Amino acid sequence: MLLIFLEYLDASSLRMLGSACKFLYAACHSDDLWKSLYLESELKNSTALEWRGTWRSTFLRLPEEPNGAINCDTVFSDVLHRPFVCSNIDLATYTASIPACNQIARFETISNDDFAGQWARKPFILTKCIQDWPAFRDWNLEYFSTKYRDVVFRAESVDWTFETYTKYMTTTSDESPVYLFDRKFAEKMDISVGQEAGATYWRPECFGPDLFELLGAERPAHRWLIIGPQRSGSTFHKDPNATSAWNAVIQGAKYWIMFPPGADVPGVYVSSDSSEVTSPLSIAEWLLEFHAEARQSPGCIEGICEMGEILHVPSGWWHLVVNLEPGIALTQNFVPVSSDLYHLSEAIAFLKDKADQVTGFKRDVTDPYQLFTNRLREKHPDLLERALGILDAKKEQKKRKWDTAVGGDSQDSGVGFSFGFGGDDEDIP
Numbered sequence: 001m002l003l004i005f006l007e008y009l010d011a012s013s014l015r016m017l018g019s020a021c022k023f024l025y026a027a028c029h030s031d032d033l034w035k036s037l038y039l040e041s042e043l044k045n046s047t048a049l050e051w052r053g054t055w056r057s058t059f060l061r062l063p064e065e066p067n068g069a070i071n072c073d074t075v076f077s078d079v080l081h082r083p084f085v086c087s088n089i090d091l092a093t094y095t096a097s098i099p100a101c102n103q104i105a106r107f108e109t110i111s112n113d114d115f116a117g118q119w120a121r122k123p124f125i126l127t128k129c130i131q132d133w134p135a136f137r138d139w140n141l142e143y144f145s146t147k148y149r150d151v152v153f154r155a156e157s158v159d160w161t162f163e164t165y166t167k168y169m170t171t172t173s174d175e176s177p178v179y180l181f182d183r184k185f186a187e188k189m190d191i192s193v194g195q196e197a198g199a200t201y202w203r204p205e206c207f208g209p210d211l212f213e214l215l216g217a218e219r220p221a222h223r224w225l226i227i228g229p230q231r232s233g234s235t236f237h238k239d240p241n242a243t244s245a246w247n248a249v250i251q252g253a254k255y256w257i258m259f260p261p262g263a264d265v266p267g268v269y270v271s272s273d274s275s276e277v278t279s280p281l282s283i284a285e286w287l288l289e290f291h292a293e294a295r296q297s298p299g300c301i302e303g304i305c306e307m308g309e310i311l312h313v314p315s316g317w318w319h320l321v322v323n324l325e326p327g328i329a330l331t332q333n334f335v336p337v338s339s340d341l342y343h344l345s346e347a348i349a350f351l352k353d354k355a356d357q358v359t360g361f362k363r364d365v366t367d368p369y370q371l372f373t374n375r376l377r378e379k380h381p382d383l384l385e386r387a388l389g390i391l392d393a394k395k396e397q398k399k400r401k402w403d404t405a406v407g408g409d410s411q412d413s414g415v416g417f418s419f420g421f422g423g424d425d426e427d428i429p
């Protein structure tokens with residue numbers, strides 16, 4: 001309760017109260033309080049900020065925290081201790097010894113035929129796919145520090161120069177470090193991306209065409225540069241707009257834990273229409289509380305994507321990702337042409353039926369569903385027709401299931417109601 005109360009205080013009150021006794025000194029130094037103050041203040045808009053080791057020192061522009069200024073040996077508090085525990089967990093405890101049956105498949109490369117026919121709905125790691133990228137050859141954190149020192153990147157809700165971010169990422173002890181996640185990086189770094197000569201990286205061929213390319217300049221945000229220290233990462237989510245993604249590790253290593261679309265993920269709570277996902281725990285808390293249970297749960301798969309490797313995230317799959325080392329990654333979302341057209345039909349259905357959850361489009365795109373289906377009608381009428389056919393068949397199948405469940409089509413059984421435990425597995429490949 002005390003910590004919740006402290007969240008209502010401004011900086012000078014926190015400072016004064018923190019002078020009252022050892023316990024309040026410790027409580028008022030809780031760095032999460034200062035992180036919030038910083039993020040709510042004007043300082044947040046200063047790209048030239050100087051990171052001073054803690055949010056408190058940074059906010060108050062103090063010299064880097066003098067260690068052990070006040071001896072708090074006699075202060076005991078689980079609440080104050082918890083962030084310390086979480087930012088000091090040994091990640092290897094969770095990420096090592098992955099059970100063989102949970103391992104994400106690994107290949108050197110994969111052909112587009114194999115991908116489209118057998119692997120488009122399954123996660124896998126490719127180990128020899130990005131070695132020709134200049135981005136893989138040249139990029140590392142030192143290179144960024146030299147070449148892009150003054151470039152301002154987006155890191156969650158702040159815009160910082162790379163110089164500031166690198167100082168932050170090398171000294172922070174935040175439990176959930178601010179993650180650099182920038183979708184305008186190509187423009188900011190003045191690099192070209194794609195198949196043209198001189199490109200810094202390109203889409204791996206094995207994934208084949210990307211149907212969202214039909215949207216041209218109107219496609220939603222789809223590529224990100226991701227940089228973060230050890231412990232940074234992404235809590236459980238599904239990727240936007242029913243897209244698939246690939247995620248390439250340029251430097252560092254990432255642990256992935258994934259579940260198929262219809263699975264119940266321990267510690268993740270989804271509203272009945274799946275519009276809201278609550279995963280209230282930080283990555284470290286989730287690992288502490290739920291990892292063991294998750295590992296035993298149906299559908300769970302795990303893997304480590306090492307430097308130089310790329311991981312495929314199929315549409316609709318849940319994933320939690322944590323950086324095992326400071327690292328750089330590139331990710332791109334796409335809609336592949338799989339043999340069963342599952343991905344196209346899912347993307348169309350998402351844009352149509354979950355319009356309120358569609359994200360990443362510019363404000364002037366008011367009807368992404370119409371836009372996408374119009375483009376498909378122009379360029380690939382055959383694909384559109386097949387995908388709509390699949391959606392109709394699915395609807396019909398759902399209706400039949402429902403009728404069976406409520407006894408609507410059981411005229412001759414004499415039983416007005418039937419019940420089954422055949423879980424809704426149509427989403428699970």
Ligand SMILES: O=C(O)CCC(=O)C(=O)O
Binds near residue numbers: 224233239254322
């Ligand atoms: O590298 C990561 O943290 C994963 C990123 C991710 O899942 C995403 O961009 O959707």
Ligand SMILES: [Fe+2]
Binds near residue numbers: 237238239319
């Ligand atoms: Fe993701």
